[in-house]
Amino acid sequence: MGNIFKTLFNRKKTEIFYERDMTPDKSRKLYKDIDENIKVFNEYLADCDDLISREFVVGNPNGPKHRMVLFNIDGLADKKVVHEEIMKSLMLFARQVPLEYSVGDKFFQLVKDGLITVAEVRETDNFGEAVLAVLSGDTALFIDKLDRGLILNTRGWEKRAVQEPSTEAVIRGSRDGFTETYRVNVALVRRRIKDPNLKVQTVRLGRHTRTDVGVLYIKGIANPSIVEEVLKRLNTIDISGVLESGYIEQMIEDNYLSFFPLLRRTERPDVAAACLLEGNVVILCDNTPFALIAPTTFFSLFQSAEDYYENWYIASLIRILRMSAAFLAVTAPALYVAMVSYHPGMLPTDLALSIGATREGVPFSTTVEALIMMLALEVLREAGIRLPGPIGQTIGIVGGLVVGEAAVRAGIVSPIMVILIAINAISSFAIPNFNLAVAFRLLAFVFLLFASVAGLYGIILVYLGLVIHLVTLKSFGVNYLSPLVSFKMKRVIDILVRPPLPFIKERPDYTKPLDRKRMRDLRQDQESEGGDEDADGR
Amino acid sequence: MKLKKIFLITVAALSIFYTTGCWDMVDIDRRFFVGQIGVDKAEDGEQMLVSFVFPIVRKIAGGQGGGEGGGGGGSTVIAVSTAADSIHAAARQMAMRLSRRLFFEHTRVILIGEELARDGIEEVVNFLERNSEINRRSFVIIVQGKAKDLLNFQNEIEVLPALYIANIFKNRDICARFVEVDVDKFMREIHTTNGNVLLPRMTLGKTDVKISGAAVMKKYKLMGWLEENETMGANFILEEIRGADIVVYIPGYKYPVVFTVTHNKAAKELLEAGDYPKFRVKLDVKGEIVETPEQIRLDQEMLKKIEKLLEDRINQIVTSSIKKLQQEYQVDLLEFGVYLSKHKPEVWERYEKDWENIFPDAEINVETKVTIRGIGASY
Numbered sequence: 001m002g003n004i005f006k007t008l009f010n011r012k013k014t015e016i017f018y019e020r021d022m023t024p025d026k027s028r029k030l031y032k033d034i035d036e037n038i039k040v041f042n043e044y045l046a047d048c049d050d051l052i053s054r055e056f057v058v059g060n061p062n063g064p065k066h067r068m069v070l071f072n073i074d075g076l077a078d079k080k081v082v083h084e085e086i087m088k089s090l091m092l093f094a095r096q097v098p099l100e101y102s103v104g105d106k107f108f109q110l111v112k113d114g115l116i117t118v119a120e121v122r123e124t125d126n127f128g129e130a131v132l133a134v135l136s137g138d139t140a141l142f143i144d145k146l147d148r149g150l151i152l153n154t155r156g157w158e159k160r161a162v163q164e165p166s167t168e169a170v171i172r173g174s175r176d177g178f179t180e181t182y183r184v185n186v187a188l189v190r191r192r193i194k195d196p197n198l199k200v201q202t203v204r205l206g207r208h209t210r211t212d213v214g215v216l217y218i219k220g221i222a223n224p225s226i227v228e229e230v231l232k233r234l235n236t237i238d239i240s241g242v243l244e245s246g247y248i249e250q251m252i253e254d255n256y257l258s259f260f261p262l263l264r265r266t267e268r269p270d271v272a273a274a275c276l277l278e279g280n281v282v283i284l285c286d287n288t289p290f291a292l293i294a295p296t297t298f299f300s301l302f303q304s305a306e307d308y309y310e311n312w313y314i315a316s317l318i319r320i321l322r323m324s325a326a327f328l329a330v331t332a333p334a335l336y337v338a339m340v341s342y343h344p345g346m347l348p349t350d351l352a353l354s355i356g357a358t359r360e361g362v363p364f365s366t367t368v369e370a371l372i373m374m375l376a377l378e379v380l381r382e383a384g385i386r387l388p389g390p391i392g393q394t395i396g397i398v399g400g401l402v403v404g405e406a407a408v409r410a411g412i413v414s415p416i417m418v419i420l421i422a423i424n425a426i427s428s429f430a431i432p433n434f435n436l437a438v439a440f441r442l443l444a445f446v447f448l449l450f451a452s453v454a455g456l457y458g459i460i461l462v463y464l465g466l467v468i469h470l471v472t473l474k475s476f477g478v479n480y481l482s483p484l485v486s487f488k489m490k491r492v493i494d495i496l497v498r499p500p501l502p503f504i505k506e507r508p509d510y511t512k513p514l515d516r517k518r519m520r521d522l523r524q525d526q527e528s529e530g531g532d533e534d535a536d537g538r
Numbered sequence: 539m540k541l542k543k544i545f546l547i548t549v550a551a552l553s554i555f556y557t558t559g560c561w562d563m564v565d566i567d568r569r570f571f572v573g574q575i576g577v578d579k580a581e582d583g584e585q586m587l588v589s590f591v592f593p594i595v596r597k598i599a600g601g602q603g604g605g606e607g608g609g610g611g612g613s614t615v616i617a618v619s620t621a622a623d624s625i626h627a628a629a630r631q632m633a634m635r636l637s638r639r640l641f642f643e644h645t646r647v648i649l650i651g652e653e654l655a656r657d658g659i660e661e662v663v664n665f666l667e668r669n670s671e672i673n674r675r676s677f678v679i680i681v682q683g684k685a686k687d688l689l690n691f692q693n694e695i696e697v698l699p700a701l702y703i704a705n706i707f708k709n710r711d712i713c714a715r716f717v718e719v720d721v722d723k724f725m726r727e728i729h730t731t732n733g734n735v736l737l738p739r740m741t742l743g744k745t746d747v748k749i750s751g752a753a754v755m756k757k758y759k760l761m762g763w764l765e766e767n768e769t770m771g772a773n774f775i776l777e778e779i780r781g782a783d784i785v786v787y788i789p790g791y792k793y794p795v796v797f798t799v800t801h802n803k804a805a806k807e808l809l810e811a812g813d814y815p816k817f818r819v820k821l822d823v824k825g826e827i828v829e830t831p832e833q834i835r836l837d838q839e840m841l842k843k844i845e846k847l848l849e850d851r852i853n854q855i856v857t858s859s860i861k862k863l864q865q866e867y868q869v870d871l872l873e874f875g876v877y878l879s880k881h882k883p884e885v886w887e888r889y890e891k892d893w894e895n896i897f898p899d900a901e902i903n904v905e906t907k908v909t910i911r912g913i914g915a916s917y
Binding site for chain 1 (some may be wrong): 566569573595596598641643697699885
């Protein structure tokens with residue numbers, strides 16, 4: 001009896017195999033005997049059927065023969081490279097090696113420097129490094145009678161091509177998006193910033209997954225304190241696996257409980273590059289097409305890539321539009337309920353009468369009506385995402401048109417409510433950041449609840465609470481409501497208006513960049529110089 | 539720390555329950571939108587006869603509820619009336635007869651019957667003051683006859699007869715033959731002047747209504763009426779003209795010259811402050827000529843001549859209005875007292891107590907200057 005309880009409630013903690021320290025265990029050195037090496041290596045990767053090992057013998061026909069062994073993982077290593085650049089070179093060219101080079105260290109040097117035609121070759125003297133390299137897609141090469149091995153970069157697996165990002169489509173702007181491969185992602189950013197000051201620091205996270213996580217920043221612009229903070233927080237993560245950058249986001253954000261995303265995410269390398277140039281830190285994670293940007297402010301979540309590619313008035317107009325959409329996304333149902341149930345006097349008489357007319361015969365109170373519609377919409381949205389493309393569209397039509405129209409005809413819902421919820425939903429989709437849009441839709445329920453209990457008073461109450469919450473939020477030491485809290489008129493205008501490019505001479509100050517200056521207006525300088533010359537002439 | 543936080547949140551949440559007006563959640567389809575309130579003297583002479591008019595929302599266009607739809611033949615409004623001691627009591631009495639709640643925030647007009655107005659409208663003033671629901675933008679109107687008669691007034695233009703009446707006041711920018719007083723202004727004026735106020739007058743036709751002239755209220759009681767031209771004269775002195783037409787005849791021509799006032803300034807000035815004050819009112823009127831006899835040629839000379847004629851005509855209108863108020867009603871509704879108290883407080887101190895008796899004997903000269911600013915597209 002006691003034993004049952006013991007097993008039920010006192011479960012023994014199982015030890016995690018790998019250590020928190022992500023650097024491989026270097027204590028187990030290679031042996032001189034190749035058979036010993038093969039045995040130990042196979043022990044490490046016992047029962048891993050995807051391990052490929054190949055033993056072969058090369059050497060000058062007149063000289064000593066060398067036994068060699070290759071290890072790599074099927075599917076991770078590029079077969080063509082292994083065949084052509086390693087096996088073929090070794091087998092063919094080793095025959096012609098002069099005799100004096102065919103023994104011991106000299107032979108090893110020759111293999112490393114002269115025979116293998118792979119760009120990246122590393123030496124190792126322990127099993128830990130070799131195993132990790134093989135698991136990452138490299139090929140390990142051991143040679144008989146040598147206690148050193150070679151790690152050859154043969155990484156090449158099936159990967160998605162660089163495609164147009166699906167969640168951040170633009171009308172004007174580059175069409176390439178991040179993919180699942182870390183190095184490709186870094187390269188996409190590097191292609192935009194050919195500056196030696198663009199630094200990439202890679203850490204490995206996840207005891208089992210050992211995922212590459214890169215911290216990108218531009219030295220000389222990014223504030224070192226923020227870079228340090230990011231690295232520090234990354235190093236506090238001790239988790240068994242990092243499968244998506246969302247894991248990292250949730251582990252390093254400042255407030256775990258807040259609705260609001262405290263890290264901006266992007267699928268676009270140009271956005272990442274723009275943020276790097278503003279002094280932000282970009283976190284790239286292997287297996288994820290989403291990069292994280294730190295620090296993040298509330299209003300930066302309203303920006304999209306296009307804002308800086310289009311003309312300033314278009315961008316400004318759209319920015320204002322997004323703000324109003326956000327307002328509608330949060331408060332439209334609540335305002336309607338408050339107006340209709342508590343303060344019909346605030347509506348114009350004609351409108352009040354026609355709303356009253358449409359509500360005639362609806363069996364539910366306005367609050368319940370709004371709740372039904374909002375819930376139905378959320379369900380439709382969720383169903384639409386899960387279903388494959390064509391069916392998803394059908395659901396949209398069936399849900400939106402048929403159900404809405406039928407509900408109105410049946411007199412369960414008033415037509416104005418259908419219009420209102422539609423506006424509410426469309427507004428929430430106008431917000432570029434998905435997380436923020438979801439947060440807003442969630443808040444819409446809170447607002448609705450308070451509006452149905454206390455009318456406009458309730459709405460104001462929630463707004464007050466919301467503002468208090470937002471003011472307390474910080475992202476990597478930066479105020480979340482940044483240009484608003486340390487009030488500077490010029491910066492505050494930036495929220496609504498995107499100034500013409502020549503006017504943005506300085507980087508935004510919330511990232512506390514080391515170098516504030518963003519552009520020098522040569523045109524203006526020339527003009528003023530020209531003016532001086534004129535003055536001299538006279 | 540945490541306990542304190544929870545406490546504070548609880549207090550904040552509970553405070554909702556103490557705020558007044560927040561528990562009166564009544565859905566929009568559970569209310570009757572009263573468009574007009576009518577107040578009359580009841581037949582027994584003691585009580586008031588209060589009537590409310592509100593629309594049948596279901597019959598208004600846009601209503602669903604099946605096939606019967608909009609018109610349906612019958613009336614789109616319902617009128618109910620009851621005898622009660624006060625308007626509020628009447629509204630509460632209605633609760634026994636109506637399935638939904640009466641709602642006054644969309645009330646557009648408050649109609650006061652002539653008979654009740656002659657007895658005094660203190661009760662109506664008090665109701666308007668204390669009721670938290672009443673719309674401050676609704677118009678206060680004195681009905682020549684009985685307000686109850688208006689219950690049968692209907693037309694198909696606006697959904698509510700009250701809207702029809704209220705929208706007439708929007709025509710004030712082209713017509714100055716009546717006054718416009720909403721609840722807000724009514725309150726302000728009736729308290730600063732202790733019950734003296736000009737209110738619009740409404741007369742009933744067989745199928746329509748007409749708002750014209752003004753009712754002269756003195757000490758909360760209706761004294762009589764100002765006719766249309768006299769109302770215009772009063773509006774000139776009160777600077778209340780946003781658009782008015784003046785018609786003058788040039789001797790020798792069959793058709794008149796019609797002049798539209800676009801700008802109007804009135805400057806009061808105290809000339810003497812003897813036993814009775816002597817005022818001068820300078821009217822600065824600007825406008826356009828919109829019609830002339832066909833033969834006329836509007837050169838500078840002719841314009842001068844027309845200006846002179848217009849000045850005389852306006853003087854005449856204004857003076858007759860002043861005369862009527864001074865001699866017949868003996869009440870200062872033209873803000874001469876207000877002018878004195880604001881600009882000549884030391885003089886006002888002397889007159890204030892007996893202003894009622896002093897005003898009728900005050901000498902008021904009107905000087906008008908007319909400027910013609912436009913004559914249309916032809917000479």
